[in-house]
Amino acid sequence: MLVLGIDPGTARTGFGLVGDDAKGALQLVTFGVISTPANVPQAERLHILHSELQKLIDEHKPDEAAVERLYFQKNVSTAMSVGQARGVILLALQQAGLPIEEYGPQEIKQAVTGYGGADKTQMQHMVKTLLTMPEIPKPDDAADALAIAICHCHSANLQQRFREAQ
Numbered sequence: 001m002l003v004l005g006i007d008p009g010t011a012r013t014g015f016g017l018v019g020d021d022a023k024g025a026l027q028l029v030t031f032g033v034i035s036t037p038a039n040v041p042q043a044e045r046l047h048i049l050h051s052e053l054q055k056l057i058d059e060h061k062p063d064e065a066a067v068e069r070l071y072f073q074k075n076v077s078t079a080m081s082v083g084q085a086r087g088v089i090l091l092a093l094q095q096a097g098l099p100i101e102e103y104g105p106q107e108i109k110q111a112v113t114g115y116g117g118a119d120k121t122q123m124q125h126m127v128k129t130l131l132t133m134p135e136i137p138k139p140d141d142a143a144d145a146l147a148i149a150i151c152h153c154h155s156a157n158l159q160q161r162f163r164e165a166q
Contacts, residue, residue, distance in 0.1 A: 001156065002029065004062035004098070005149025006053075007141050008070070008086045010045055011036060013053070014141030017060050018131065018149035026153060028131040029060065031142040042081070046088045053092040065093045066152035068144070069102045103151050108144075111151035123147055 007014035017029035034052040036045035067090065070083055093100050106116040113126045124136045127146045137143040 001064060001153070002060065002062045003149045003152050003156075004057070004060070004065045004093075005145040005147070005152065006065065006067045006089055006093075007144035007148060008068060008082055008089050009141060010042070010049070010081045010085045011038060012139070012141045013049055013085060013089065014139070014143070014145035015053075015056060016137075016142060016146030016149045017062060018146060018153055020153040020156070024153070026130055026150060028133060028146070031137055031146050033139060033141050042084065046084060049085060050088045050092050053089060054096070057092065057096045057098070062098060064101070064152065064156070065098045066101045066103060066148045067093070068108065068148050069104045101152055101155070103148060103155075108147050108151045111154045112147045 001020045003018050003020060005016040005018065013034045014031070015034065016031040019027040019029055021027075034049055034056075036048045067086065070079065070086055090100065103111075109118040109123060110116040112118070112130070113122050115122070120140065124143050127133070127143055127150065128136045130150055131146065137146055
């Protein structure tokens with residue numbers, strides 16, 4: 001199974017592709033960010049995000065996708081902007097016919113580190129370890145996207161075991 005993890009944002013959307021074999025062994029495929037210029041209108045930024053995400057999906061052909069769920073932020077304009085980016089991302093994933101799961105920050109932290117209150121440094125070190133990377137993935141948005149993909153791999157494996165046990 002190839003999972004596309006996405007950390008939504010308007011300025012930078014992190015992405016990470018993680019392979020997961022039938023035994024639960026994780027393999028890093030690629031990661032990075034989709035950036036949009038700050039000096040263009042919001043609608044154009046969203047269009048760029050959609051187009052770049054479509055290219056990524058076409059190139060790698062993931063089996064499933066996982067997106068971080070929006071959580072309440074104090075800055076309403078930032079929350080609105082991220083919400084718009086999430087909408088465009090969900091649309092692109094749906095158009096590609098991908099099964100989509102959404103996870104909250106605590107779920108992701110719990111799945112990756114075993115502790116729902118883990119800090120960013122703990123998360124980055126676990127991503128590096130779980131994917132046997134030589135160094136911590138950068139930028140943070142890409143590292144977060146890899147964590148989201150790992151979370152989904154772990155969750156999907158657990159759900160498969162439950163199905164098999166019944």
